[in-house]
Amino acid sequence: MFEIEDSTNPADPGANIVTDDAGNIDWAEMDGDPTPGRIVVDDMDITIGNKTDDSAFGQGTSEDTEPPSVVAGGVPPNKSDLKKFGVYVEEDGDTFVNVFWTRVQDPSGTTNMDFEFNQSSSPSANNVTPIRTAGDLLLQYDLANGGTNPELFLSEWITQASAGGASAASVCEATNKFPCWGIKQNLSDANLAAGSINNDPISNADAGGLDEGMGFDERTFGEAQFNLTGIVGAEECITFGSVYLKSRSSDSFTAALKDFIPPVATSITNCAAVKVVKKDDNGSLLNGATFTLYQDNEPVGTFGEEDSVVLDGGGDPVACTTGIPLDGECQINDILAGLYCLDETGVPANHIPADPQCFEVDPSVPVLTLMFTDRQLGSILVKKADEDGAALDGAEFKVIAANPADDDVPTLPVTLTEAPTGFHCVDGLPIRDALGTVISYTVSETMIPPGYFGASDAETSAEFDTCANRTVEPIDDADVDLIFVNERKPGAIKITKTTKDINSELNPVPHPGVTFNISNAEGVVGSVVTDANGEACLDELEFGEIFSVDEVTPVGYEGESAKNVEIDNDAVCGSGNEETVSFHNTPLGKFTISYESLPMDGHGATKATVTCTGEGVGTVIAEVDLFDGDSQASSELNFETQATYTCTIVVDP
Template sequence: MLRTEAAQNCPTPPTRRRRRRSPIIAAAAAGALIFTGLAVAPAQAAHPEVSLPGSDFEIDTDANLKVDDPAPSIDWANVIENRQADLATGSGDDSFGQGAKEDTAVPTVVDGSIPPNKSDLLNFGTYLEESAAGDFLHMFWHRVQEPNGTTNMDFEFNQSETLSGNNVTPLRTEGDILIQYDLSQGGTNPQLFVAYWLTDGTFNPPNPDQTVTTANCVSSNAFPCWGLRANLTSSGDATGSINTTAIPAAESDGLSSTNPVSARTFGEATVDFSAIVGDDECVSFGSAYLKSRSSDSFTAALKDFIRPADVDLTNCAKVIIHKETDPDGDTTSFDYTTQLVTQDDGTSPGFSLTDGGTQEYDNVFFGTDLTVTESAPPAGWSLIDIDCSASVGVTVGPADISLATGTVTFDLDDADDVLECTYTNQAKGTVIVEKVTNDGFGPFDFTSGTLPDAAFTLTTTAAGSAGKDSNTYANLTPGTYDVSETVPANWNLVSETCDDASDPQSISLSAGETVTCTFVNEREKGSIKIVKTRKHAASGPGDHPHANVTFTVTGGNLSQGIVVQTNASGIACVPNLVVSALVGNYTVTETVPTGYVALSTNPQTAAVSESAADCSNTPAGATKTFENMPLTNLTVSVDSQIDGGTASTIDCDAEADPPFEATTNANGDGSLTKSNLQPGTYTCVIVIDP
């Protein structure tokens, strides 16, 4: 554990989880490092170092900026650090004034020269090394010349980037860190300490020895304040050095262009980052700045400072989940569960997203086999893609993504890790098959090679939409579908259309689309053709068309008879009759005109089959011919010129039954009339008897 500078008789908070521990550094000698309870050789033994074990960064016994050992060793010269330069030395330089101290939340900034022997600052830099052994925070300071007396360099790391009232330094937030780099007078072995900014009694530092009461304030008994500092050097969580010899300008990594960097004007340090921020709370620092004190008293007035530089220091990684839907713009909500822990509440968070939405967690603790899972999609949706290619520092291969469960499995072990995945869901579609009959009703069979039913029957109950039948196929994956009707005998398929203009045999179903395909049938129709002829002497021998003769058609599906008359050509056409195969035969009855006798069978039976409405192709079974014969009235009379002078008998067609005969009355006059005689030869015998 870290050791505080002053012991306090306070209860010890629960021990917090630590990612790793470093051995305690006791002393350093050329070629070897000696640690309390453990002897460990430096990472590279080519020259003396006091680097922390696990770190590849060279903290040289005689501090410098160049890389002295082979890879994987690193030093300031081959990393890209956050570096900030001070304002030019002289009257244009700024400093803290009016007695500003470390506990001054908003120190006063003034202009004016800082005497070189009061640690006039030139540059500072920070760099976060991320390795399998842990994260290490490296710092350097650079001042004008070696000062006289005690020197203190304080690195302040702030979580907020919002400027305070002086418009220069950031607002302090509880948990901000102050790393103090102390060199006693004439000393070359720095001691590093850490303190935390306290605003009330709720903050729990990662150092178990640091309880939070006003008694923990370093220089006052009231919040806000810097808490009691912990010795990072003694606990083995930090190391540092200064340059005891001059650094050539060519090896200064740009700190000096011509002159060497004088001895004791450059110092560097490494701090185990997890040791100062802990492993069970996410901490992010957005800015850092350097300040100096010329006294080892914490309450001494601050001197020079270098304005804050932006940094990005964190002990947590980031998870970003995006949601896309097909079709775009859908408002359906999709639920997610996770197996990861964030700083927000210490539990695995869940969330919901709609199309175009993003859930971002920038405070996810490191871990292995972490998961994000989309719950079973709502009805009518399917998960079609999980794309994690935008992730940074996180390897997500095909084996780590399961579309079946909606789960991504991943590891986070670096502050720069970003898991960024896009979940794409596709709305399923619906195909509705409708059956409508324009007339009649009945069952109709359908087949499909792609719908869930390979064969099905739809049965209409009446003509028109009121009697329609339909099947609905929902939750279909977008694609191409087909449906066909097996048209029954004696029915016609008059139309098959889909409301999206698709062909029913190739229905293009998009995500979220409902396509209705309607099949319209009607019964086959035919006509009865009536041919009417007559004998007519004046028109010549043979049969002649007979106009204006009335016929009545009954039977079939007719609720009442259809009455028609023949035209000038002796033709009457009765169209749009349902075929007899469906409704039975029809009866054609002639109303025989007065003065005629029917020579043909009357009525006649017609079997209607499909034919044209104009009777142009009416088959024989529905073509009916009626022939009539005109009738004649025959009258034979005798008139006795002498009243009663003669008596006569008339006998025509004596073979007829009854006999066709007559006798004159007493005056000798008489006649015989025979009506409705068909054409023929008639013989009459008249006997006049005087």
């Protein structure tokens, strides 16, 4: 705590400037350095018209005069000619404001020093003192009992609007009209303030640089401390933008004001602000992140369900959004002292929110800056292509982090969605791990399009963009992270050709030397001839296509019609996995009927009439007359099929 001397203690001579008790703070400079955070203001001359002199109030200005009348003129020593004042704020659970004053000499009679704390720092019509605002405070340092016993009082500036309907007579200290200073509150009696005055001289050695090398006579230095939190309440936030000191020559509140030390800007407050600086893990300022303020309840230091949202006066959550007003920044003002947490409740698209942060708001630190880093989420776009580079459908891909480092990185395979055809994409992949290392992802082809060989696994990092943006057609290959090229599987057709041989013990028998043509919709793709085993094979055929196998039927055989074969096996000739097709040709034959007339002398002759039919084949030889030496084949142009034939021969009927 700040050291405030108690002049009623016989062992203590009163206010001083150096620290008496170890660990306490006082006004003295130590080794030339002032107490950190203290403000010391010297009385300054002012110029009014063509006159430059000590700053003073004139024309009967009293405390309620708004604005005060400022003049340039000397202030008699017996009216408390002021020299310096100082202000220092400290936190010890509550917010305490410490002040001191110095004056030229101990005046005769009753004197008073008043510190006016204004929320506004904008000058009033006199261009010197600030505009007064409802809630401004007037700390009154009254010296009674011959000027040795300070009593501390407080009044609040009241306007008609802030009076809540009360009359001026009931709330003003010394006037019947608004605005006015309110009825004085005795801070000393309420134990909300303490003060003292030096009853003994202070030497130059103990003056801490505040005495201009002359020390202080008795009763020319006084100090006070008041509990700002106790005065305004623990639930009300107030900030003072300026403070100044003035003197009254009488303990009457309506007495004329004389000397004053012009205002100095300050930031006395029982609240503070929290500024958020938001970046992504690429170091760029990030807008659009909303942070909500929570009260950090027991157990403190960690954010959890026990913590409650802080609400503003309208019942809405207290929050801010980055980018308002500065890129990557936002600020929550007027936060009462206490323990809080900030949680990112509005996350920019394609980002992982930062972890909540818990902290203490200390009004002695006007603005607490917290850094939050969101991690970028990206996508991986894969193209599936054939050997010609054309997009190929029917594949499936999965991705897994090759170097996972935290819970946000997928350690189980994530499926990539195909759309449009041949392009596969997945969103929501962290680009970097929690340590800032770029994550490498392994992409695997888990389903291969029919008729193609699969491609090997590949690694890539995620791109900071969405699949929705990256899959707008047409898609340039340069914008794709990985291209998987599949080689088409070869297909093969194995042909087995057999026939019948009456001379063989094994039937059917292989039929070598037979030609087969293999065709697709575009025409013949190849021709093969059966080997000694009656087999022939053609490979390097397109997987998934249907081919027509057509025999060039050898003369003397009954051939079969063309047969269709679909390639759905990965095979080459000799692999044993070829598509198979069989052809069996029946050997054909023909018979000849001849007729010979037997008379040899040349005078007699006969003829024969022949008709042959075959079962299931109709008439083979229609009725025909054969004369001596004539013959008739079963067919002049074609061989007959195997069948049972019946021939009727009528000899010269």
